[in-house]
Amino acid sequence: MMLTYALYPGCAAKGATPELFQSTMAIIGRLGIAVTELTASSCCGAGVVGEADPDGALALSARTFAQAERLGLDIMTICGTCQGVMGGANRKLKSDPALLDRVNRILQAEGLAYRGTIQVKHLLWIVVREVGLEKLKDEVQVTLGDLKIAPFYGCYILRPSGDLGFDDPEHPHSLDQVIRAVGAEPVDYGGKIKCCGFPIILEKEDIALAMNGANLKEAKDAGADVMVTPCPLCHMSLDIYQERAGKKIGASLNLPVLHLPQMLGLAMGIPAKDLGLQRHLVPVDAIVKVIEERKSIS
């Protein structure tokens, strides 16, 4: 029995982190997930459009919800930021009929209306709650063994918890559980629930790098060999800007950062190239080499 979702790709997975989309498509079949991609969906607004125009931003989300509703499917997100923004929008629209009506009037010109019947779920949540960790363990072919993996949750998949209602915002477990399920050891460190600084990295780079660098260094000092995140915006900050963050805080970081589905794919024995690992700025060769060696042994 397949779990079927409307896949909301968001911007980054079709833009600056194409490896996220590639690795997602490479693993979901193995987990019993089938998707119909919402190819006509827009940006969710990322919380930025909403700063200028709250109702307009809600309309962007509601437009996507209406598309999924027509398919009769719940939405699967693969971006922590999309999850936070769209999950929050969905809660507001479902709990406030006057707001839903106002937003639907914005969609009217396009012949769309959202009735408030769908749910929005991140891949991480679907793996933990619907696929189940046992099923995931069944698919693990290369145990990631004594690799120490630092979870980096990202803000919007945790907070505000009243909008999300999945994980504990102070002591989240979901990503840690998935790391254990692929046979690796999760690294515990305070920065795992903090901010990567990405939203201000273009205009306030010094502040963002200090935040980013502190989190990476803390994970590294706690023994991490690699980091994993369910948010591609965090990934951009942690990977693309890592070298600059290291210079900013005066530390040698060199910590590879994986997208969640890349970590799952490596454990499933999927070749690194098919997961887009060659696209990272921080080299992942050392990790891939360890895994390839294990594969040849087993």
Next chain:
Amino acid sequence: MRLAFTIQRYNPELDSAPRDETYHLDVTRGMTVLDALIRIKNEVDGRLTFRHSCRSAICGSCSMTINGGEKLACRTSVRKEWERHGGITVGPLRNLPVLKDLAVDMGSFWSKVRAVEPWLTPTPLEGEGAYQFHNVDACIMCGACVAACTVHEVDKGFLGPAALAKAYRFVADTREPESARTARLASLQGPTGMWDCTRCNVCVEVCPKDVQPMEAIIRLRRASIEAGYDQTGGARHIIGFRDLVARFGRLNEALMPLKVIGWNLRKFLHILPLGLRMLLKGKVPSPWHSAMDGPERVRALLERRREP
């Protein structure tokens, strides 16, 4: 010193009439009548009923009759009462129905307060939601949001959630003259001001009074852009982001940095090396093509939003 406390007990559901009961208690220096009642309830008779909350003469919950006068038990000294009256008798507020022991039904009191319509009748305000302080007045200045702020952690000069939320409260107040409002917004545009916030939501999560400081900061930013402060990096980010979504339907990361830095050669040269490395890794999307089907529909939606 051991003193006697005479307290009126009455449960209208069981008792035909109120009766006095006397409790003996060792009293300590600085003890209030409320402290004594709490100790009696904890140590002698758990059925004794009275209201109390803040213990600081703010909430008014523990008003009762002490030695014949209406007083707050939390700010009534046992020693002074004893010196003045030679004993301590405690009863409920007079002339109000007793619910149990020292707790009375305040319903008639509140209906009288409401009857006088205790609020200002304002002249009609212009614009929808013109007088929304977004719950900022609920702030109790506990400092939790500033302590937890992920930006403040690395940027100690950042004004932070509590102060910025407080600033928003005055920006939103239509009683402030336009010139003062503009000056207030202007003073918050620089480094350490409203544009340092990453919207990480930590302040929203930890606030014990649901002030949602981050939402207040977002409203400060919106008010700034509307007031014409649209050339800071943060404002350019918001405006540029919306422009790109209106053009492509989704965000185009190849063009986003250019929207923020504008025609600034120094800043361009600063981001160029990263851009080139991303290009080599296939991480720069086409600046000419949309990644979605039918971006013109999103453009139309956002353009409709801009019409007055």
